Amino acid sequence: MTGPIADAVDALMWQAFGLMLVIVVPVIALTLFIAWRYRASGGSGTHQPDWDHSRAVEITVWGIPVLMIAILATWVWEKTHALDPYKVLPGAKPLQIEAIALDWKWLFIYPELNIGTVNELAFPVGQPVTFRITSEVAMNSFMIPALGGQIYAMAGMETKLNLQANETGTMQGRNMQFSGDGFAGQTFEALSMSQDDFEAWVSKVQDSDTPLDHATFAEVRKPSVDAPVRYFSTVPPDFFSKRVAHFMGMEHEMMHGTKAANE
């Protein structure tokens, strides 16, 4: 189970790891070798007690780390931009999903489809997904490890994450930021499915007999541990943005839109 982001991160990790091994392995080996060779009891090395400076050595020991960090720095600049979680992935038009962290579960809203779920996420394989993320409670961090990295979920703020799955299957997603007693069980299933299956899944959610109205939301918002999956047939318009604005005490200013504080 992978996606383009996760694959790129994996590759970057091995690349950086490999480059550093070029220095780290010799340093460890040299440390052990020198310690053995120059041991006081029976070592075979010469003793030069006053040798404390060598221009060639100094240039080398500053030069090697500088060179290595210079290489890594170019990778950092390039990859941080290429793999920016806010960057919309190329290809088909992304599916919009909004994620709201609650104690201790996730509420997902599909604004274009006007449906919502608790602790279950579905999207078509191969289609980019754009998440808008916020929290109703303490700070959370949204992550589907099989697909890529995490982004904080913070009340009164909106963050973004772009992901895509390359294969169909079931993955686990979760909150990564400790948020209280139910944190360990704050997971959800992320289902990557074919377009047909996804449409069937949407109909199934639409056929649920519960709309996400104020009363339902008040009930969902109550803290619960290992909350079961729930489906909501309809969701009020602009639900996500209103929840973000709610914390800023400006629900009535909705027409101006909301902005993440650190966007």
Place this chain on the structure above:
Amino acid sequence: MTEHVSLLLGRLGPDALPFYSWVAFSGALVTLAGGVGFLAVVTWLGQWRALWTGWLTSVDHKRIGIMYIVLALVMLVRGFVDAIMMRLQQALSYNSDGYLPPEHFEQIFSSHGTIMIFFMAMPFMTGLLNYIIPLQIGARDVAFPVLNAISFWLTAAGAGLMLISLVIGRFSTAGWTGYPPYSGVEFTPGVGVDYWIWSIMVSGVGTTMTGINFVVTILRKRAPGMLLMRMPMFTWTGLCSSILIIFAFPALTVATGMLALDRTLGMHFFTNDAGGNMMNYMNLFWIWGHPEVYILILPAFGIFSEVVATFSSKRLFGYPSLVYATAVIAILSFTVWLHHFFTMGASANVNAVFGIATMVIAVPTGVKVFDWLFTMFRGRIRFEPPMLYTIGFMCLFVIGGMSGVLLAIPPINYSTHNTTFLVAHFHNMVIPGVLFGYLAGYMYWFPKAFGFHLDPTWGARSFWFWLIGFLLAFMPLYLLGLMGMPRRMETYGNAEWQPLLIVAFIGACLILMGIVCLVIQLWVSIKYRRALRDTTGDPWDGRTLEWSMPSPPPEWNFDAVPVVTTRDAFHEAKYSGTPMKSVPQPGTLHVPRNSVVGPCMGFGGFCVGFGAVWFIWWLALAGLAVAVGALIGRAFVQNTEREVAPDLGAKTT
């Protein structure tokens, strides 16, 4: 808030007692037994007066240094108990609750981090700085001896608040970083977070004053001829670390102070609503928190530098490089704090800049490792325990550095942040880097402080248990982190995690053996102290000034202050056969008299903290009055010094 607050006892009531679980009850019992046992032993030995005049009211930097290290070792045991309890919980809790309820597990991971950083590592470092730096620079004491005692007692007061939270009330569940809004009253009511805030705030004031004290001491109290570029590396790192303390700790005091205002007075700096912003806390916290890593590790680097030169019987290679590398690390440490929250959603430009800034620190750090390596090269290496710890450090630290660089790459950080990969990384820095350094320093300078060696066999055993235990405990956490396991999991449902967590628990058990070896080492060494006696004052063929005086040194340190003409002046003098010149001394010297200001400030600080935690405002005000009163009272004391005559002093050589 609706809880009942009485005028006399604040919100303290019978439910504050630890009868809610057998684990909490046992912890309280052990803490109480430790305290009562200590009092009983002192009484039984009839040593109250000796303890009071010899130690508790002493302003001698050597006595204060030893008290700091005793505090650190006691807290090391307490912090380790937390650690092994967490490892056991996670080894057991696959698809089960383990033996700890969530709330208890949360208290344990919060207190583990808080204790290890603030009440183990900081006092250990401060203790070593206290004992060694005046001796290394040829000073008779620190610049402000009474202030030094106050620093110690405020640190002890903070540690006391930590310990009492086990018996009365509960500790924080918000982690050692105390991130809001979770640490706010909305999500974490009760006294736990308040205990956390006040224990680090009270001790943090003491630490800030330590920083000021040591910057002034090092800049102003050096012996004649001890130019900056002739200072021993440990003193250099102590200077940089003290400067970092002065600039970094106020940020922590402000962050926790604002959090206290949120919690106690209902303000909204970091709350979800009413205009609060939790990211402001995180910025402030890590503007302290990242330099803090270097505050701890730079002096350890200094110790490794001293140890590696001494036990290689060779001059330290690349001294100027090491000095510049230290200074560069100190400056850069203030430029990277954002890497603790790459995942907040900042732009790619911001994250890339902070990622690169972070990596740049690897350059001076790498230089240091190479310089130690070249110090060993063409040396004659003696594998005494301090040197074993140093070699172990060099091998393990580069692994931690490597994982640190990986974490500094933002796209990799998005995947590994908040996982056990991060936990493994920072333990890979602070166990081999910080703790091995302090343990090396403890074994290296112990004969100087007490006049006898620590048993080398048990020292070597402790090293091997720590080394292998560390590898077994933390290498699995790297793997688990890459598998996506979050930190701070009380229970989990992934079967493939459990075997690795069991290995990690076994590693923690080996570390336990390492700690047991340290205790046995101390016991055996005291028992056979006659056989382990150091009569020379220079047991390791040392290079720096502290080895030029008897072990233990007299109260006034130097009978005659030496005149320094070169780096490693003592070593030069020893081998050239021309003794060091010294400043002509008057017949008598003045040393500071004991002072009760330190214990009074500590007691006052403890009362302020305890009162603020429980809303017992009269107690907090009384504590403040005691502390301020002690300071004002001190201003009226005229007779602050007494005379000693070095020639009549008891010398051991």
